[in-house]
Amino acid sequence: MTVVTDAPTPKATRDVPPSMVERMTLILDAFDGRAARLTLEEVACRSRLPRSTVHRILDSLVKLNWVEHASFGYRLGRRALGTGGDSGQAELREAAAPLLHELHLQTGMVVHLSVLDGHEIVYLDKVGGRMAAAIPSRVGGRLPAHATAAGKAMLAWLDPERVDAVCGDRLGRVTANTITGLGTLHLELNRIRQRRGLAFEREESTRGVACVGAAVRGTEGPVAAVSLSGDVRTAPLERVAPLVVDAAREIGRTLHPEMAAPRRAVRPAEPVPADTWSPEARTRVLGGRVGGWI
Incomplete structure (x- = not known):
């Protein structure tokens, strides 16, 4: 007889934390330095979050000055760099x-x-x-x-x-x-x-x-x-x-x-x-x- 045990949580489900704070932290951590310049796809890849989720959170971070958005993509904003640099x-x-x-x-x-x-x-x-x-x-x-x-x-x-x-x-x-x-x-x-x-x-x-x-x-x-x-x-x-x-x-x-x-x-x-x-x-x-x- 096959014994059924509790299956481990699939790794994929851990890639999308339920907490908004955790998701924001993953996105900010994707920028590995003051000079980092990342596209939306690069942020999604590094954070291992869905592209749509990353795009939505980045929009909020831009409005709050944690991230800046320009033609090249995204970079850390004034708040992330320490109250205005x-x-x-x-x-x-x-x-x-x-x-x-x-x-x-x-x-x-x-x-x-x-x-x-x-x-x-x-x-x-x-x-x-x-x-x-x-x-x-x-x-x-x-x-x-x-x-x-x-x-x-x-x-x-x-x-x-x-x-x-x-x-x-x-x-x-x-x-x-x-x-x-x-x-x-x-x-x-x-x-x-x-x-x-x-x-x-x-x-x-x-x-x-x-x-x-x-x-x-x-x-x-x-x-x-x-x-x-x-x-x-x-x-x-x-x-x-x-x-x-x-x-x-x-x-x-x-x-x-x-x-x-x-x-x-x-x-x-x-x-x-x-x-x-x-x-x-x-x-x-x-x-x-x-x-x-x-």
């Missing part, structure tokens, strides 16, 4: 500091350095002398990315699907001028791309304040943004815009020398001239909207 931010601030001060000397406006953290920007530095008190921002402070020139400048370099994941259900109103529709935001980001990365905002985040920003780009996307802020009635955004672009580009070159193109002569620190751009250059970069706010 302080060492990387220190390097960024060190590279940006002299250019931020020079930008303030050239324009007399308030200069910000910020990074994208989910659907918000976080201010890493602020330079403005006595003018700084007129702008209600602070180092460590946050604002919705879609309501700021700096945030929109960084969002413009992300894939549209990534923008949807980050901002899709968080387009809160900050002022009467804040963009609150996802379709309108995508139109604005497309205009920013057509202006080669220049982003403008007028009283979208703070009443009485106008701003122009440009992203600091790395090898895999935006790593920060530089912006200039001033009184909405008098700020010469169109004239100072090229200086913002130059500063963002120089910071990117310092952080990523491999991306450096032939360098242009550095402008001396002096007040902004009456007209920084030629009419032809301004028309080309600003999409033909000369003489008015963007």
Whole structure:
């Protein structure tokens, strides 16, 4: 007579733990280092979880900043790397500091350095002398990315699907001028791309304040943004815009020398001239909207 014994649990059933925490841990453990870049299929293979399960959990991890998603696939996000990657931010601030001060000397406006953290920007530095008190921002402070020139400048370099994941259900109103529709935001980001990365905002985040920003780009996307802020009635955004672009580009070159193109002569620190751009250059970069706010 055949004796029936309890059969061992099939190995396959142990590959899909019932606990969500266990599944998330398996997925995060699939990334074997800070520099790991994995496709969805690679994460599923390493974690030994069903592809559909991995995709669903990765979407949640991306929204919570545990994982980042770009065209190459997935990598560990700021939370997984330790509350924002302080060492990387220190390097960024060190590279940006002299250019931020020079930008303030050239324009007399308030200069910000910020990074994208989910659907918000976080201010890493602020330079403005006595003018700084007129702008209600602070180092460590946050604002919705879609309501700021700096945030929109960084969002413009992300894939549209990534923008949807980050901002899709968080387009809160900050002022009467804040963009609150996802379709309108995508139109604005497309205009920013057509202006080669220049982003403008007028009283979208703070009443009485106008701003122009440009992203600091790395090898895999935006790593920060530089912006200039001033009184909405008098700020010469169109004239100072090229200086913002130059500063963002120089910071990117310092952080990523491999991306450096032939360098242009550095402008001396002096007040902004009456007209920084030629009419032809301004028309080309600003999409033909000369003489008015963007």
